Amino acid sequence: MGLEVNPVDQEEKPDRPDPTGLDRVGAPMGDDHPDRDSPKQRVSLFEVLMERAIQVTGISTMLLVALIFLFLLWEGVPAFFEVPLSNLAGARWYPIEGLYGLLPLIAGSLLITIGAALLALPLGVATAIFIAEIAPSWGREILKPIVEILAGIPSVVIGFVGILVVAPLFRTGLNIPTGLTAFTGMVLLAWMALPTVVSVVEDVLDTVPKTYRDAGLALGMTRWQTISRILVPAGKSGILTALMLGVGRAIGETMTVMMVTGNAPSIPVSPLDIFASVRTMTATIAAEMGEVAQGSTHYHVLFAVGLTLFVITFVVNLAAASIVFRRTRRAERMLS
Amino acid sequence: MSENPRPDVKIRIEHLNVRYSDGTESLHDISMDIYTHQINVLFGPSGGGKSTLLRMLNRLNDLADVSEQEGRILLDGENVLARDYDVLQLRRRLGIVFARPVPLPMSIYENVIYGLRLAGVRDKQQLDATVERALKQGALWDEVSDRLSDSAYDLSGGQQQRLCVARSLALQPEVIMLDEPTSGLDPISTFKVEQTLQQLKRDYTIVIVPHSVQQAARIADWAAFFLQGDLIEWDEGRQLFTDPQDQRTEDYITGRFG
Ligand SMILES: Nc1ncnc2c1ncn2[C@@H]1O[C@H](COP(=O)(O)OP(=O)(O)OP(=O)(O)O)[C@@H](O)[C@H]1O
Ligand SMILES: [Mg+2]
Numbered sequence: 001m002g003l004e005v006n007p008v009d010q011e012e013k014p015d016r017p018d019p020t021g022l023d024r025v026g027a028p029m030g031d032d033h034p035d036r037d038s039p040k041q042r043v044s045l046f047e048v049l050m051e052r053a054i055q056v057t058g059i060s061t062m063l064l065v066a067l068i069f070l071f072l073l074w075e076g077v078p079a080f081f082e083v084p085l086s087n088l089a090g091a092r093w094y095p096i097e098g099l100y101g102l103l104p105l106i107a108g109s110l111l112i113t114i115g116a117a118l119l120a121l122p123l124g125v126a127t128a129i130f131i132a133e134i135a136p137s138w139g140r141e142i143l144k145p146i147v148e149i150l151a152g153i154p155s156v157v158i159g160f161v162g163i164l165v166v167a168p169l170f171r172t173g174l175n176i177p178t179g180l181t182a183f184t185g186m187v188l189l190a191w192m193a194l195p196t197v198v199s200v201v202e203d204v205l206d207t208v209p210k211t212y213r214d215a216g217l218a219l220g221m222t223r224w225q226t227i228s229r230i231l232v233p234a235g236k237s238g239i240l241t242a243l244m245l246g247v248g249r250a251i252g253e254t255m256t257v258m259m260v261t262g263n264a265p266s267i268p269v270s271p272l273d274i275f276a277s278v279r280t281m282t283a284t285i286a287a288e289m290g291e292v293a294q295g296s297t298h299y300h301v302l303f304a305v306g307l308t309l310f311v312i313t314f315v316v317n318l319a320a321a322s323i324v325f326r327r328t329r330r331a332e333r334m335l336s
Numbered sequence: 337m338s339e340n341p342r343p344d345v346k347i348r349i350e351h352l353n354v355r356y357s358d359g360t361e362s363l364h365d366i367s368m369d370i371y372t373h374q375i376n377v378l379f380g381p382s383g384g385g386k387s388t389l390l391r392m393l394n395r396l397n398d399l400a401d402v403s404e405q406e407g408r409i410l411l412d413g414e415n416v417l418a419r420d421y422d423v424l425q426l427r428r429r430l431g432i433v434f435a436r437p438v439p440l441p442m443s444i445y446e447n448v449i450y451g452l453r454l455a456g457v458r459d460k461q462q463l464d465a466t467v468e469r470a471l472k473q474g475a476l477w478d479e480v481s482d483r484l485s486d487s488a489y490d491l492s493g494g495q496q497q498r499l500c501v502a503r504s505l506a507l508q509p510e511v512i513m514l515d516e517p518t519s520g521l522d523p524i525s526t527f528k529v530e531q532t533l534q535q536l537k538r539d540y541t542i543v544i545v546p547h548s549v550q551q552a553a554r555i556a557d558w559a560a561f562f563l564q565g566d567l568i569e570w571d572e573g574r575q576l577f578t579d580p581q582d583q584r585t586e587d588y589i590t591g592r593f594g
Contacts, residue, residue: 215438
């Protein structure tokens with residue numbers, strides 16, 4: 001019952017009872033009508049086809065990911081046999097002399113990513129709060145598209161702006177020998193992660209029930225107290241997810257960091273080293289892959305770098321997903 | 337109207353008009369009183385403006401799209417709609433509990449003392465005492481006294497609602513407003529909340545939007561019937577539910593429409 005679809009009014013929701021109690025075409029509701037059989041079968045055939053199509057698409061996507069991973073393994077794992085582990089774990093990346101220390105690259109990537117996250121989080125959350133809670137509606141209309149446009153700027157362009165504007169500014173402003181530093185990379189990556197963080201946090205704040213705001217205000221809180229002590233804590237896990245997504249974009253980013261971080265493979269040791277050059281995993285792969293002989297040790301090591309990056313990104317995404325999962329579970333519990 | 341001497345007026349509403357900016361006139365020339373230590377019931381069909389009136393009383397509607405408001409709301413003789421009226425103080429004097437319980441994402445204990453913490457109270461002893469008093473008044477103490485540090489989300493719906501009542505009580509308000517506080521609750525929890533109200537009216541003034549006519553009739557000391565923004569009838573509960581003066585009131589309470 002309730003699932004038969006009348007061919008005349010396909011657009012009507014099939015299982016919603018007609019408020020008048022009468023079917024539009026005048027036929028009584030029920031399964032006993034012989035004319036009903038053919039459309040019923042057509043619909044179910046269509047459904048089966050759709051289901052299959054979706055299944056195939058889904059599975060092929062998974063296969064593709066698996067294949068990429070296998071390819072990475074295939075090309076990257078030999079590096080661990082060709083180069084002694086002590087070399088790979090070393091502090092010097094100098095392929096011409098056979099030194100393949102991954103530490104400076106990992107350190108460079110982590111430094112820039114964490115730095116970018118630390119910059120993007122407060123800025124992004126503040127912007128989202130402003131857009132969602134404080135700005136008058138016309139301000140919202142202007143700001144939202146701007147954030148979206150920001151997300152669409154190609155990373156080459158951001159890198160270009162970095163080289164031409166941001167780096168010189170830092171060099172003269174901070175009085176350092178070169179503007180192409182880890183810090184420059186952080187700032188630009190934060191800029192790139194910002195739109196993601198802003199839009200996700202904004203969505204999160206949107207889903208915090210209006211009654212929470214009322215509850216806060218009704219307790220005699222100011223608007224700011226309501227935001228900082230109720231809305232943000234209530235959206236905490238969503239905000240973390242936003243950060244992870246932003247970071248996910250930042251850690252895989254190649255072009256911008258290659259252009260603005262100076263690419264010197266050194267391990268940062270003191271806090272001041274954020275104003276020195278670093279080299280990230282992505283930039284290394286992009287810069288060197290074109291020059292290595294296929295099948296050489298250097299070639300395999302570059303894939304090993306890619307593999308490492310893959311694992312790190314995977315872990316970050318997994319963490320994000322598990323947070324989202326926890327959030328839905330809690331939401332379900334709240335509703336029950 | 338009844339001949340008994342009237343109780344003291346806590347809130348006097350004079351010719352209140354409220355219109356939202358989408359054009360709906362939600363309250364039209366409302367004049368009535370809220371009496372001290374009474375259960376004041378606002379009831380009527382959906383969209384009548386009951387919630388709007390509650391939200392006007394403690395100015396929660398300040399942030400809503402209200403395009404026009406006229407009239408006065410006098411709390412102890414002072415107009416709360418005046419521009420320079422201390423709204424934060426007002427909201428502590430007039431606590432409100434909503435239809436769906438809104439526990440804050442924290443422990444039971446923290447929920448209750450939240451308003452006090454904001455007001456800057458630090459003294460642990462005072463906070464502990466408040467929690468116990470408020471939860472006892474909210475008829476929840478016996479059920480949660482041994483697990484105050486549990487998350488408020490672990491409580492049942494009815495317990496959460498009483499927690500919200502307790503949270504308002506912790507601020508020692510003068511008036512407690514409840515907007516369909518039992519609409520999501522089972523009969524037993526509903527009964528507990530109603531019982532709690534009978535206790536509370538000794539110390540507080542209560543304004544409630546009940547979730548059914550039956551509930552209205554059960555608890556009302558004073559009742560006001562709202563229909564599409566108009567106050568149709570306002571009288572002592574006993575009088576209004578047994579011998580309504582207006583035909584529309586009678587139709588509604590006898591279930592002929594609504
Ligand atoms: N924020 C708002 N913006 C615009 N119109 C609103 C807003 N809140 C309420 N209204 C309108 O004001 C009228 C009265 O609404 P209100 O919520 O006060 O009714 P109610 O008596 O509480 O109804 P219910 O029993 O359904 O809760 C309705 O027509 C409603 O559409
Ligand atoms: Mg309402």
